[in-house]
Amino acid sequence: MxxxxxxxxxxxxxxxxxxxxxxxxxxxxxxxxxxxxxxxxxxxxxxxxxxxxxxxxxxxxxxxxxxxxGTGGSGGSASGPDGDDEGDASAIPADDVAIVAERAGVPEEDAIEALEAEDGDLAAAIARLE
Structure with missing residues (x-):
């Protein structure tokens, strides 16, 4: 610093x-x-x-x-927020959605939108929602 x-x-x-x-x-x-x-x-x-x-x-x-x-973070699955395995590399893991929703105090739908807008970046998604 x-x-x-x-x-x-x-x-x-x-x-x-x-x-x-x-x-x-x-x-x-x-x-x-x-x-x-x-x-x-x-x-x-x-x-x-x-x-x-x-x-x-x-x-x-x-x-x-x-x-x-492509396998890192919260269990490393390529599952969507609802747990369905879509085989899509851009799917947001359910754990990430839960973390963002909890930290920002928003519904999971808003957390999903923020994560998609920030390409899955947890910190950026939370900052976007705060």
Missing amino acids: LGGGGMNPRKMKQMMKQMGIDVTELDVEEVVIRTDEEDLVFDGPQVTRMDAQGQETYQVVGEPESVEA
Whole structure:
């Protein structure tokens, strides 16, 4: 983040607030980073959101598990939200829908729409709904 080099954390927080930087620790169960070659699945990571003048940045700290592309996250099934196996790589896992709906406090239908709009990105879908 910002090089504090032994600076008092309280003073660092105060300086960041003066610069318009807001840092929030998120309570996250899982983070999945999808690439063409693999999915990186972080179970129980430490996630920090930093909002600096309207630009949000997320920092993920933890040990990822590397799994085959398209199989990562919440059981790794390609099932739709209702549990039907559609064989469609773009289907949203039911666990992802439940997490977004719970975190954002919205019905599952809204969570599905947000996840589809954000290509399955949980954090972006929640941010869209908040």
